[in-house]
Amino acid sequence: MAVKRGRGVAAVNYPTGMNLGGDPTQALVHSTPTGSFMVTLSSVDLGQGLKQIMAQICAETIGVPTESVTVDTADTDTGPHCMGTFASRGTHRAGNAVIQAAREARQVMLEVAAEELEVNASDLDTDGSGNIHVKGAPSRSISIFDTALAAHFKHGRSISGRGMFLVPRSYPETETGAMKPSTCYAHACTVAEVEVDEETGEVVVLSVKNVFEIGRALNPKMVEQQLIGGSWMGISHALYETTEPYYPDREHGARDYNEYLMPGPGDLAETEIAVLERPSGDGPFGAKGPGEMCANPQIPAVANAIFDAVGVRVDTLPITPERVLRALRQRDAGATA
Template sequence: MAKLRGRGFAAVNYPTGMNLGGDPSQALIHATTTGSFVITLSSVDLGQGLKTVVAQCAAETLGLPLEMILVDTADTDTGPHCMGTFASRGTHRVGNAVIMAAREAREVMLQAAAEELEVDPADLETDGTGFIRLKGAPEKKIHIVDLALAAHFKQGKTISGRGIFLKQKS
């Protein structure tokens, strides 16, 4: 009987660390007293543009200029949990966590603005330039810098949000 020889190749993904069956991503966002928003992640930008993508997601969700968004990916010990920056998961998983965090922060931001302007939060909108204004009366407005100071020092609030994205199993 003749011996048959060939070549083969096998690939496997063996997740290490804390993989308990899910693929979660978390994001934190908060306003500083200068009106900038800081996004804290444990996923890092490896040249794929993750910092830009998540900053754009937050800016659009908050209704603020992109230059008011800062992204911190420095420390996995103090940042929120994330499975890592691998495959093509960053934009989808981390981006969705950032959107969720920004939605929560937007609610707090609008409530704080409503308190300052003495209106209902549902009657407010953002204009994309840093102002939160009353719908139908754009002259009644407050800039995010003034709002961040008022929320922090006058109202005793932190404009912040937390997002956790976990893709459901199909």
């Protein structure tokens, strides 16, 4: 009996947005009298940082600093319809809606600035830090603060825009299953290294090295947080979690965190992340949805690493010490038979 090491690999892809589309999201954008911008949505921030990403998308599109954008969301009295935050759709669907709304608002803003500067709107650009200037002549400029004031009090114009994004729904052909499930796919490859104790069946994940291709990392730090969290969830799914450990037996169901097994801080593997960007054709700045995918490849990678270590397959999740031990005993019984 000994502790054996092994490593395993898995590679996956994942569709962005609701399967078969048909899942709309809308956004509204408007400026305040002094040139701050408000994004109004009904999308939900689950803690993954949707509000921050929408602010950055709006800021980039209008050409203002992110801190001048406020996101008001998840209130059905003010926010236009969003299908919801699930299916790796938040960034992709809401992001596209915000871009469309922000473009419309930017156009009005430039038109007002053009009147103030007595030039054509098409000759204007933003500097990203709160000013609008004539292209090639940075000294001929007006601040967005003054532009918004002029729009409100002088020109009677609303610097605002409406945005809507909808992937048309696809209906599967009944006999062949011909369909369009998604417009873009994220990708991942994980290599996991494990140690398996042949005496106890216990598996320790030593490291996971994850590569994710996500279209565009709109905010790399927040991407990193989500990918690390997802990676830990994948390990947790692989080795620990179930509400009914002896499914289909309904006994032994966990009722709290004392009974529901999950890895604690000491059980977490060394985690390495690399991110590739192949911009999607229809994503906001090329972004895809990695939210769900990032918890998937670790599960088979860990299972394959266990086989590499001790030569047994556990094809039922979660891969508990009990299941590993039973498989090892079967292996040894087979060897001596």
